[in-house]
Amino acid sequence: MSRIKKKFGNLLGLDKYFWSSRPNGLYSVNFHRIGDSADTQFDPCVYSCSTKELEQHLTFFKKHFRIISLSALSEYLRTNEAINERVMCITFDDGYIDNYSNALPILKSHNVTASFFIATGLIGNTVVPWWDKAAYLIKTYNPKAIKLSGWSDKVINQHDGDHFIRAVLASIKHCKSAAEEQIKELEAFFNHSGSYPEAEFMDWSHLQVLIDNGMELGAHSHNHDILTKLTTDELFYELSHSKALLESNLQCKISAFSYPVGNRSTYDDNVVDGLKNNGYELAFNFQSGINQLPSSSPYDLHRFPIAPGMSEADLMQMFGYARKF
């Protein structure tokens, strides 16, 4: 959203106009971690909101949208039915432990069904993902600047810590070499042993409790790699293995996917073909937008990212000015 719109939209009454005339369709929102980002030794930038904010958001969503489950969305897609009201899917990505400890009780108290997209390689083991490793190394060694061999620019630590972490993570994402290779280079740079605190993800029993409480699951790949960077075999593994693990460990049917990272460069026709061949019926990206079924592609469903500190006015602006797909 442009700053100008944000500044003048309210004054001119446009915010109110666009919000109240927002079209029918599927509005999906996406969360990652829920809680206080100051509590983690890992990446603070994956926090979407505090528990208090989640309470407030859910109250707001329930007032203005009909919350639907993934199964209900699949049914819309299967029957090619138009959505003649404003409905919303609430989604969480990655599988962090606070989805279970912080989000689930709040979702239950609001009687709301949400779906959790799980990167199965992070579940029930000690794997710390690259973004959490990078953040941990920066917090531990607090460097003044970093430049890895594949980066075009040096990243300088001139503001607060979170800003610097965000900039380093962006450089790792944009760099052509694999994120894990860059982490090895970072470890060497800091002369770090390679050991990290315990990873902060759910295990299989937590996922079972989510299901037992009426929540739904989807796959988010196995290793959380950017799918367009993979070979055909690697891509097949990421799509099939995550689905198979979830289905066999939890006796559930997985037919929904969310793309790791999720911007337009992280999935293509090849990835969508892979999803179809592996029995997925729908997939979410990580870009804002209103899905107007049946015209929107089931493998390119848009989601609004929820960021810390969003007020009701911010949410109204985000939904009111959104593009339609």
Ligand SMILES: [Zn+2]
């Ligand atoms: Zn993710």
